[in-house]
Amino acid sequence: MTEKLVPSTYSGTGSCDEVIYCTGCGKELSRTQVIIENLSREKLYDLDRDGITDKKDIDILARHIMNRKPYDETLDLNGDGIVDAADLTEIKLYIYSLMQT
Ligand SMILES: [Ca+2]
Numbered sequence: 760m761t762e763k764l765v766p767s768t769y770s771g772t773g774s775c776d777e778v779i780y781c782t783g784c785g786k787e788l789s790r791t792q793v794i795i796e797n798l799s800r801e802k803l804y805d806l807d808r809d810g811i812t813d814k815k816d817i818d819i820l821a822r823h824i825m826n827r828k829p830y831d832e833t834l835d836l837n838g839d840g841i842v843d844a845a846d847l848t849e850i851k852l853y854i855y856s857l858m859q860t
């Protein structure tokens with residue numbers, strides 16, 4: 760089972776403890792700390808995983824919203840539990856910020 764989960768963020772890594780308990784006596788048998796890699800915005804917004812975040816990725820998200828497809832965590836860019844226009848704004852702002860630099 761997983762304990763002490765610390766989700767990773769854009770700026771830092773997260774971690775959790777993988778703990779195995781004895782099913783009979785409930786005693787802790789082993790505990791391993793697992794490091795969760797920090798999230799890369801580039802990776803998060805690169806929805807088709809072609810290495811760059813561009814208009815094609817906006818299209819993927821836009822199509823998902825228009826077709827009312829089931830909730831997909833990888834498309835929930837602001838992590839509020841729904842995939843909607845707000846996530847579209849996120850990716851657009853991100854691409855826009857790329858163009859500024
Ligand atoms: Ca892409």
Ligand SMILES: [Ca+2]
Nearest residue numbers: 835839841846
């Ligand atoms: Ca969202």
